[in-house]
Amino acid sequence: MERTDLPFENNRYIFDNAELNDGIYLSVRFSGVSGCSRVDVSVDKPENYILSMSVIGYHGFPEKDIAHIRIEGLTGTHTLYLKPHGHLKILAVELNETNPVPEYIPVPDDAILDMQTSSWSAVDELDRKVADIEDVRGYRSDRKVGIFYWSWRDAHSHLEPVNVSQVMRDTPGAEYNENHPAWGKDRATQAFWNEPLYGYYLNRDP
Secondary structure (H helix, E strand, O other): OOEOOOOEEOOEEEEEEEEEOOOEEEEEEEEOOOEEEEEEEEEOOOOOEEEEEEEEEOOOOHHHOEEEEEEOOOOEEEEEEEEEOOOOEEEEEEEEOOOOOOOOOOOOHHHOOOOOHHHOOOEOOOOOEOOOHHHHOOOOOOOOOOOOOOOOOOOOOOOEEEEHHHHHHHOHHHOOOOOOHHHOHHHOEEEEOOOOOOOOOOOOOO
8 A cells, every 4th residue: 555644754754664575565656856866765773774776757757756676685564764865755655565567568570660770960069970871881891880879868967977897897796786885975976888988978068
């Protein structure tokens, strides 16, 4: 059953009388986030931190502002302390025995549209033109293809960059531990798969 009446004390929402089973899912509906944030979860005492829940807010789509996380190793009746970061406000919480996220169903091949990307052209703010099909011609064994992309949609100028490749190489124990200190203090970081050729950037850069 969804709970919407959580008291808020000392910058934490208090979810009391939470009936937990090993592997239960905690769902949190929230507001006040456009982009990424997180909720720190403690059990029975505020200082008994157990995990962090990553959340992504979708501006203009409040029905999407819900996050889920699996809690392992706890059974019985407990009190959960939920500490939001930034302007995040928790609207409701719920516990589920099964994964509330719908199973992924791949798009059928016949429903995939050919966007004819080979016909696209582009020029950036420095008047650099992307090579088109006439420039590239056919396969050439003396050429290599480089792919440049990013998935960040905000200019997180206040965040410190983290080099994922370096962390994976130098700190193997961080791979499956999102709370490992290698990922940055208080998770106030922006992840890059590796350091770009011209250094770390903001997506407002030209």
